[in-house]
Amino acid sequence: MTVTEKLTLKTDTDTTMNIKLATGESIPAAAGESILSALKKKGIYLVSSCGGKGTCGKCRIKIHSGKHRTSTSGKLSQADKEKGIVLACQTFPESDISAEILEEARLVVGDRIALAKSKDLSALLRSFDKEITPIVKRLNIKLPPPTIEDHISDLERLNRELELKGIKGMRFSHTFISSMADDLRKHNWEIHLAYVDGPEAIFVTSDKQTSRYGIAVDIGTTTIVVYLIDLSDGKLVDVGSTYNSQIRYGDDVITRIVHATEGRCDSKPSGGLEELKETVTDDINNIVEIIIERHGINKEHIECAVISGNTTMSHIFWGLDPGHIREDPYIPTVNSFPLWKAGTARLHINKQAPVYTLPCVASYVGGDIVSGVLASKMHRNHETALFMDIGTNGEIAIGNNEWLMTAACSAGPCFEGSGIKHGMRATEGAIEAVKIAPDTFEPSISVIGNTVPIGICGSGMIDAISELFLSGVIDRKGKFVREIKTGRIREGDEGAEFVLHKGAKDIILTEVDIENIMRAKAAIYAGISLLIKEVGFTLDNIERVYIAGGFGNYLNVDRAVIIGMLPDIPKEKFRFLGNTSVAGAYLCLLSEKLRKEAEDIARKMTYMELSVSRNFMDEYMSALFLPHTDMALFPTVEKLLK
Numbered sequence: 246m247t248v249t250e251k252l253t254l255k256t257d258t259d260t261t262m263n264i265k266l267a268t269g270e271s272i273p274a275a276a277g278e279s280i281l282s283a284l285k286k287k288g289i290y291l292v293s294s295c296g297g298k299g300t301c302g303k304c305r306i307k308i309h310s311g312k313h314r315t316s317t318s319g320k321l322s323q324a325d326k327e328k329g330i331v332l333a334c335q336t337f338p339e340s341d342i343s344a345e346i347l348e349e350a351r352l353v354v355g356d357r358i359a360l361a362k363s364k365d366l367s368a369l370l371r372s373f374d375k376e377i378t379p380i381v382k383r384l385n386i387k388l389p390p391p392t393i394e395d396h397i398s399d400l401e402r403l404n405r406e407l408e409l410k411g412i413k414g415m416r417f418s419h420t421f422i423s424s425m426a427d428d429l430r431k432h433n434w435e436i437h438l439a440y441v442d443g444p445e446a447i448f449v450t451s452d453k454q455t456s457r458y459g460i461a462v463d464i465g466t467t468t469i470v471v472y473l474i475d476l477s478d479g480k481l482v483d484v485g486s487t488y489n490s491q492i493r494y495g496d497d498v499i500t501r502i503v504h505a506t507e508g509r510c511d512s513k514p515s516g517g518l519e520e521l522k523e524t525v526t527d528d529i530n531n532i533v534e535i536i537i538e539r540h541g542i543n544k545e546h547i548e549c550a551v552i553s554g555n556t557t558m559s560h561i562f563w564g565l566d567p568g569h570i571r572e573d574p575y576i577p578t579v580n581s582f583p584l585w586k587a588g589t590a591r592l593h594i595n596k597q598a599p600v601y602t603l604p605c606v607a608s609y610v611g612g613d614i615v616s617g618v619l620a621s622k623m624h625r626n627h628e629t630a631l632f633m634d635i636g637t638n639g640e641i642a643i644g645n646n647e648w649l650m651t652a653a654c655s656a657g658p659c660f661e662g663s664g665i666k667h668g669m670r671a672t673e674g675a676i677e678a679v680k681i682a683p684d685t686f687e688p689s690i691s692v693i694g695n696t697v698p699i700g701i702c703g704s705g706m707i708d709a710i711s712e713l714f715l716s717g718v719i720d721r722k723g724k725f726v727r728e729i730k731t732g733r734i735r736e737g738d739e740g741a742e743f744v745l746h747k748g749a750k751d752i753i754l755t756e757v758d759i760e761n762i763m764r765a766k767a768a769i770y771a772g773i774s775l776l777i778k779e780v781g782f783t784l785d786n787i788e789r790v791y792i793a794g795g796f797g798n799y800l801n802v803d804r805a806v807i808i809g810m811l812p813d814i815p816k817e818k819f820r821f822l823g824n825t826s827v828a829g830a831y832l833c834l835l836s837e838k839l840r841k842e843a844e845d846i847a848r849k850m851t852y853m854e855l856s857v858s859r860n861f862m863d864e865y866m867s868a869l870f871l872p873h874t875d876m877a878l879f880p881t882v883e884k885l886l887k
Contacts, residue, residue: 296495311342464554555611609653616829660703669700809872
């Protein structure tokens with residue numbers, strides 16, 4: 246496929262048009278339907294960070310000929326408009342139209358972004374709990390076959406044997422009963438009864454069947470990670486990950502909540518919720534199917550699962566309405582999830598497999614943070630630690646083995662590329678590192694995949710702003726210093742901009758982009774500062790800082806301190822933990838003790854709602870400078886500037 250892809254929109258009737266791709270595929274488009282919507286229905290997805298509202302300016306296509314109606318041009322420059330570039334979400338064909346999808350607008354979400362072994366998780370488990378106690382327990386039972394004399398029902402026969410073993414009150418679902426008779430006879434009345442605490446019978450297997458697997462799943466706003474685990478020894482069999490395909494409907498949880506609740510009516514009470522739920526389960530199932538095919542594993546032998554995600558992602562996974570999460574007073578449907586079945590979740594594993602969901606704390610602090618605190622062990626240690634998960638959202642926890650406090654910062658997804666003119670995720674073609682010569686102001690860049698840059702990712706943005714600041718190209722307010730003699734600063738449609746790369750497509754960072762990034766970093770720092778002050782501490786009291794999340798893996802602490810995103814404390818206090826959400830899910834998959842520990846963490850956490858805090862705005866406004874209004878808080882940066 247070329248850099249751009251031609252498509253032609255043809256009018257068949259007054260009410261229906263066809264989109265004819267270069268491949269010959271014909272796609273129907275109703276009158277009044279946007280190009281974005283028509284393409285989406287046939288599986289052609291464009292980057293649409295705002296969920297198709299016309300505000301992000303990402304779903305760019307170029308119209309070559311034909312009549313069309315465009316509602317708004319959003320963030321498109323005058324030069325773009327003169328080239329015939331429009332937003333697909335705001336453009337409606339009214340005749341035969343020839344157009345092309347620009348390369349940077351095409352969204353690929355189904356590809357695996359990683360498939361490799363992780364670190365020694367078994368050692369992590371052993372550091373917590375040496376005994377493996379999966380969610381599903383097994384009981385070896387040998388039943389006397391029925392006879393004319395001993396003619397009680399199959400269920401009574403099973404219950405009789407269970408009572409002899411001291412197990413009373415076992416519950417049996419209709420699904421279990423419906424296959425029980427055949428299972429008992431198929432296995433010659435010698436079985437393993439799989440059950441969970443309650444107690445509840447789950448399924449029956451042969452006493453000779455010893456293969457037992459489970460999956461630990463992290464449902465992130467941007468990515469999904471699945472671990473396949475051997476339950477006999479806790480070893481990682483394989484791991485797969487993919488972009489969360491829900492990004493088709495928006496980059497952040499708010500746009501997805503809006504999509505989930507849009508279009509609800511008596512005939513369609515779920516609105517877009519069913520779409521979002523199906524999307525995330527398809528992603529998980531695709532990963533699982535690839536892994537089990539590779540290792541020749543029977544999906545029926547995957548007998549349990551653990552799900553970790555933020556509150557919105559967990560609700561959507563279970564098909565629960567997330568609408569009230571974004572409405573004052575911000576109340577989720579549930580924080581502690583019942584032990585529902587894989588069949589209910591539509592996971593392609595044993596349908597009776599119990600699915601444990603990490604408990605949430607509040608509307609914007611979910612099971613992923615509980616999971617992260619568990620994996621970090623900060624709740625077990627006497628030292629006061631700060632835990633940060635920096636991703637599409639910014640969640641913070643502070644505490645030790647005696648107390649825990651948490652909050653969420655509405656930093657927004659700008660570090661994932663949303664709201665930034667040439668912003669993108671950390672994929673091939675993204676500028677990931679920037680250096681600016683202090684004498685010539687010429688930038689040197691590092692690009693993921695060593696290819697021609699098509700945008701800039703979060704780490705590149707932080708690098709660029711810190712370098713622009715230290716070299717004097719921008720001031721403490723993030724504004725360009727016009728007196729600087731360099732051709733890299735020019736006037737664009739949105740005001741002043743700095744050219745990071747000159748080529749067929751210039752990659753720029755605008756003053757508006759810098760302002761958006763400064764807002765995001767200010768929210769994160771304000772959340773940290775306020776949380777520390779709320780417990781009567783200062784930065785000196787923080788003995789350890791744990792940074793988790795996918796973005797945290799690429800974060801340069803020195804650069805993040807220079808722009809005032811992270812506190813200026815000794816670098817040796819920082820520890821990068823990677824994906825603690827899936828690590829915590831792994832621990833809970835294998836240990837009953839740690840599942841209870843996770844629930845204790847959730848109950849123990851005191852949640853602070855920053856949106857209603859009187860002091861948050863003061864902290865936020867103070868952090869809207871580089872690095873901060875109070876330079877005394879950033880002695881390292883002050884020294885660099887001198």
